[in-house]
Amino acid sequence: AHAAGSGATIDLHNTVTGEPLKLDEALANGHDTPAVKQFLSTGHNPYNEVKSCFPSGKSLFLTACSGCHGEYAEGKLGPNLGDNYWTYPINTTDEGLFATIFGGANGMMGPHNEDLTLDEILQVMAWVRHLYSGPVQDAPWFTEEQKKNYAPYKLETDAVVAKADGLCAPSNE
Ligand code: HEM
Ligand code: CA
Secondary structure (H helix, E strand, O other): OOOEOOOOOOOOEOOOOOOEOEHHHOOOOOOOOHHHHHHHHHOOOOOOOOHHHHHHHHHHHHHHOHHHHOOOOOOOOOOOOOOOOOOOHHHHOHHHHHHHHHHOOOOOOOOOOOOOOHHHHHHHHHHHHHOOOOOHHHOOOOOHHHHHHOOOOOHHHOOHHHHOOOOOOOOOO
């Protein structure tokens, strides 16, 4: 069965229970942007490595995630999200990462369907992917092109966010 609501053509399941994700429990705004539509039909986050999405993604991450996962996802109360170890290997896919954020996992990892719009979830995901510092062969979410250009995230050399213009729209099509 496909996830309920939003006309998704991909299968999205709760990371822990495997129940179909209830997309009709998403916030009303930001549920039908071009990026959300593309994600729901392809399972790929079109915001990945789109620099103009980094400032909003980072800001949302600092509000909703960093208290538990650390400012750079290095781990705190919740696990490190920037290395290549995943409690739930499905999080190496955009569909899995989306499902974990939307529907939550265990314990403190609650669902974020009431504080982030679907589009904002994609923005946060792009930032989480950008913070990745593991081997590129363990990062199946990147396109072949992105893999070629991949360099592990390094805090010391990160100037991307300061330079980006703050607009979040896929500019690579
Ligand atoms: C687990 C992302 C917010 C606490 C996870 C996992 C992801 C994730 C991807 C699974 C990691 C894996 O498979 O190894 C996020 C994002 C957040 C967020 C993007 C913001 C939108 C939070 C908050 C808390 C939290 C606010 C604390 C209140 C945890 C804990 C786990 C976890 C304790 C482990 C849960 C388990 O193993 O089932 N998070 N998280 N997270 N997160 Fe978050
Ligand atoms: Ca990890």
